[in-house]
Amino acid sequence: MKKVYIRGVGSISSQKTLDNKEFLDEITGYNDTVISVVNPVYKDYIPPAAARRMAKGVKMGVVASKVALEDAGLENVDAIITGTGMGCVVDSEKFVSAIIDNNEEFLTPTSFIQSTHNTVGGQIALGLGCKGYNFTYVHASNSFESAMLDAKMQLEFDEASSILIGGVDELGAHTVKIHRLIDHIKPVEVSPANLLDSGTKGAVFSEGANFFVLGNAKKENTYAELVAVETFNDLPEENLLEAVKKFLIDNNVLIEDIDVLIQGNNGDVVYDRYYNSLSQGIFSKTQQIYYKHLCGEFNTASSFGVWLGAKILKTQQVPDIVALNDVKTSKLETILLYNQYRGENHSFTLLRKC
Amino acid sequence: MSKGVAITGMGIISAIGDNVAENYNALIEGRKGISRISKIDTVHKDAIMVGEIEASNQELVNQLGLPSENNYCRTAMLGAIAAKQSIADAKISDIKKYKTGLISATSVGGMDMTEKYFYEYLEDKELQKYIEGHHAGDSTQKIAEQLGIEQSLVTTISTACSSAANSIMFGARLIKSGKLDRVVVGGTDCLSKFTINGFKTLMILSDTYNTPFDENRKGLNLGEAAAFLVLESDAVVKAENKKVLAYVKGYGNANDAYHQTASSENGDGATLAMEKALKVGGLQPKDIDYINAHGTATGNNDLSEGRAIIRVFGEDLPEFSSTKAYTGHTLAAAGAIEAVYAVLALQNNVIYPNLNFKTQMKEFDITPQTVLKEKELDTVLSNSLGFGGNCSTVIFSKQA
Known part of the structure; x- marks a missing residue:
């Protein structure tokens, strides 16, 4: 079996992350319950006429994937695998409301077409002229991890040599409105610094696109090795410890080998206990990092975590802003990521310095 | 590594039958399940024909024995019914005996409830339970729960009309690679105003029975259905002396x-x-x-x-x-x-x-x-x- 490497990254997030020469040099603060992305100058990447017709999710996906490909020094890939929780939700909302408001009349197909979950993956393929394998996973907080797992399997068995993967989700006004009603969104504004101490239910909702070129050949500019990824549809808190131990054993890694633990804490007073049980338990002496205070919460927010881990391993630097505890590791070689959303769809990802 | 990917169980619910045998009988008797739409109140009802499943949502709830406060969309219920059939057909009594995953496919997910209660959500607290059921992955999570699949690989594929073929493909690869011993694969979609109007705007809905590969074909009839297949590795087939339906x-x-x-x-x-x-x-x-x-x-x-x-x-x-x-x-x-x-x-x-x-x-x-x-x-x-x-x-x- 071949090893799998992260060879290029492209990130559009609520921080200035698109320029790969930088690494969280400047932080964009907020005091809010919903945050959007720092928009790139889309016309630098997409002809304006085409960009006007594109949903935001498509635009973000196209730009992030272009940056990732350029970063990897590739013009094209063998396959494109996308993860998205909701797809282009703005268009879904538009089409549903138009159906209701106009009693099923005077509708146009554009928003229906864009609402199809695989629109982003399809549009990226169309732009690249990539006729290869093209999948879209839509499984809540394991959408991106499913894409990563699929790509990893193909690269390990040498069924492909380079694959573009990504996680992308956009904010929709109505979706935000109704998720406030069921306490999925924080009731009062928070800032990045006090997210974890908010003491309230829900998360800061957000959006973003993090794309990666994975390959099975190590090149000069390689970020990290993607050692393993495993997903769980559910995982009771009492079984979490056993699951993480088994994951490490399966991958021949000791708890002491983990230099950095990256967790998906989102400040939800109900569900952060999963993260706390690892950070206060077996990893209490490990350097810990979090990131959702920077990128917010969305179904594919964990793709930002992978971006962060890859950048840390490549640059051998940990920005102060992501520190979750005071422990400082002597080396940055092996990173474990853990994510879940509202107690469902848990994942472990293991990255290693090349 | 498993060389073969065996199919050991199947389940289906469609416009031509509530199980595998009913579907087969309709197929060989040339009996189609296309009719006017009865369960969705759409202005297009006289202009389209559909493949509708007879059971109402309440009948599906009863069949699954769900509590009244459940928040299952129709997609999830159809999927759960077909998936449970596939497990029974494969004669699986202990789902935890082998590492078992679920790969489902859907395009509509919980859209049937979303389009019904889109604005009502803002007013009626009782209905808000369906908000969480909107996203595509929710139907899959519910099917996994119905099958007793826990702490395992469960995911959803949505690539429009090829989705379920892709879930079979991914499932087969998971068996071949040895990641899973057994995987339930398939797809589920219910009818919705969303898809009816979407395909209507694309002007590809026929106003009569659809006629594949005919010179005068006028477009498609939308249908609703769910089907799941159980895939098992060579090792499981051997250990359990399983009857293999096909590969x-x-x-x-x-x-x-x-x-x-x-x-x-x-x-x-x-x-x-x-x-x-x-x-x-x-x-x-x-x-x-x-x-x-x-x-x-x-x-x-x-x-x-x-x-x-x-x-x-x-x-x-x-x-x-x-x-x-x-x-x-x-x-x-x-x-x-x-x-x-x-x-x-x-x-x-x-x-x-x-x-x-x-x-x-x-x-x-x-x-x-x-x-x-x-x-x-x-x-x-x-x-x-x-x-x-x-x-x-x-x-x-x-x-x-």
Whole structure:
């Protein structure tokens, strides 16, 4: 079996992350319950006429994937695998409301077409002229991890040599409105610094696109090795410890080998206990990092975590802003990521310095 | 590593039957499930025909024994019913005995509830339980729960009309790689105003019975359905002395990279998908005994797919037919519905008629099989083609 490497990254997030020469040099603060992305100058990447017709999710996906490909020094890939929780939700909302408001009349197909979950993956393929394998996973907080797992399997068995993967989700006004009603969104504004101490239910909702070129050949500019990824549809808190131990054993890694633990804490007073049980338990002496205070919460927010881990391993630097505890590791070689959303769809990802 | 990917159980609910036997009987008796729509109050009700499942939501709730406060959308309920059938058919009594995953496919997810309660959510607290059920993954999580699949690999694929073929493909790869010992794969989609109006705006809905591969085809009929198959590794089959219904022999996915909704004129993506599937299966075109075509009866699909079939098979063309005239186009479920039909074809050595065909298409000479035909079948090739240029082929066989 071949090893799998992260060879290029492209990130559009609520921080200035698109320029790969930088690494969280400047932080964009907020005091809010919903945050959007720092928009790139889309016309630098997409002809304006085409960009006007594109949903935001498509635009973000196209730009992030272009940056990732350029970063990897590739013009094209063998396959494109996308993860998205909701797809282009703005268009879904538009089409549903138009159906209701106009009693099923005077509708146009554009928003229906864009609402199809695989629109982003399809549009990226169309732009690249990539006729290869093209999948879209839509499984809540394991959408991106499913894409990563699929790509990893193909690269390990040498069924492909380079694959573009990504996680992308956009904010929709109505979706935000109704998720406030069921306490999925924080009731009062928070800032990045006090997210974890908010003491309230829900998360800061957000959006973003993090794309990666994975390959099975190590090149000069390689970020990290993607050692393993495993997903769980559910995982009771009492079984979490056993699951993480088994994951490490399966991958021949000791708890002491983990230099950095990256967790998906989102400040939800109900569900952060999963993260706390690892950070206060077996990893209490490990350097810990979090990131959702920077990128917010969305179904594919964990793709930002992978971006962060890859950048840390490549640059051998940990920005102060992501520190979750005071422990400082002597080396940055092996990173474990853990994510879940509202107690469902848990994942472990293991990255290693090349 | 498992060499073979065995199918050991199947479940289905569609417009032509509530289980595998009912579906098979309808197929061989040429009984289609297309009618006027009765369960959705749409202004288009006199302008379209659909493949609707008879049971109401309340009947599905009762059948599954769900508590009244449940927040299942119709997609989740149909999926749970078909998936449970597949587990029973595979005679699995202890799902935790082997590492078992679930790969489902859906395009609609909980849209049926969202479109009903879109504004009501803002006023009525009672209805807000459905908000969490909107996203596609929720239906899959519920099916996993119904099957007792815990702490395992569960995911959802949504690549429009090829979705379920892709869930079979991913499941087969998970078995081959040894990541899972057993995986339940399939897809589920209910009818919704969303898809009815969406396809209506694309002007590809027929106002009468759909007629795949007919010169005068007028478009598709939407359908609702769910189907799931149990895939097991060689080791599980051996250890449990399992009866194997058929094998997933080959699979391929490719992108047309031509247009967001339309297929390329010469079916580049479909051609590539079929070629890849043959290669994975170690087969030549002449080894295929029957093609269950995607055949939606839209002008664009049937022409593009037909040309792709000619490109791959040339003169060696086996019988082909589309079963969409029976069930309607069940979108993300279609690949799984037709996988069940392909396995039934292998088990019974029959080729289903392509119903409603009258007039030969003028662009090419190939003609679908129009009457039920008995023929010894060893391999069946099934196509699923979707929006976003997504093209998938799965090959089923009697032998591993």
